[in-house]
């Protein structure tokens with residue numbers, strides 16, 4: 001039996017960027033292969049229930065698709081180089097920034113890719129060769145066009161709408177400035193060593209912002225420390241200097257330069273999560289408890305410094321946020337109290353009063369968890 005793991009994913013893909021960087025860091029024996037049309041549309045769907053990438057196949061032929069499920073599984077088998085800190089604050093921040101990196105940044109990645117036609121030749125080339133390797137160009141191009149149509153179809157729901165383009169770019173430039181300031185001081189988000197938060201942010205930064213020609217030139221090149229972080233993350237562990245300060249900050253501290261970023265996530269992503277929670281709660285009154293929730297609901301209005309941004313609520317995002325909040329609510333009482341005080345200081349206390357039914361993941365979507373189902377429409381606190 002082979003002892004190697006196999007990841008199916010493209011360099012173009014958001015979540016493959018996250019998972020690939022992580023698996024390399026963990027030194028998982030890995031075959032990193034492209035997804036072809038057959039694996040994407042048929043085999044992967046049969047094994048995991050959804051058409052999505054990346055997919056991971058283990059040597060013992062277990063298949064998985066969700067990036068969070070994937071790292072949790074790998075952490076249980078590969079104990080070296082854990083990516084989730086054990087101290088309460090850093091642990092919560094890692095999980096919260098995972099949710100932010102995975103969910104918040106999707107519109108930015110999609111806008112920068114699909115609003116600029118100069119990105120399409122790379123997409124067509126890479127996706128064409130991956131989907132139908134060795135086939136005639138015109139068939140490859142046709143297959144790519146179908147995938148591109150499907151992906152472009154998601155733009156309005158995630159908030160990429162012409163009237164919001166400027167707003168989102170202004171936000172992006174502000175945030176990239178904050179990230180640049182941070183990476184000028186620190187090699188990774190929590191200090192000298194990568195954590196779950198870094199891998200998640202690689203989703204946006206590797207395949208989309210750092211590799212598509214327009215954003216790589218216009219948005220990333222002006223930020224050299226951010227550029228170096230992307231390149232470092234793409235080549236772990238080789239780019240990690242084990243002898244220097246390769247640790248998260250001591251005493252559960254967080255880098256000062258991370259704080260403005262974190263505050264922004266609480267204000268903005270926190271508002272998005274609260275908006276989704278309100279819609280999911282309202283749905284719980286009449287939605288059949290055993291039926292998967294819709295992938296998208298109504299719009300949520302999110303206040304940014306630059307204006308109000310609207311995108312459709314996705315229950316899946318709430319599921320991810322609930323996992324982060326769990327890192328606080330499951331703490332022993334005295335540490336939970338300390339964490340609550342800290343959240344008040346950094347503007348994140350509203351997260352603790354989000355009252356919504358407990359969710360679990362179902363493929364790319366979410367459903368009420370079995371605990372919620374057993375309690376009728378009872379809410380998690």
Ligand SMILES: N[C@@H](CCC(=O)N[C@@H](CS)C(=O)NCC(=O)O)C(=O)O
Nearest residue numbers: 013014015051052053065066067068
């Ligand atoms: N949240 C999932 C999402 C996986 C995902 O959305 N992958 C994208 C490509 S980067 C995809 O295949 N999307 C297909 C679709 O949404 O229909 C994860 O963490 O793995």
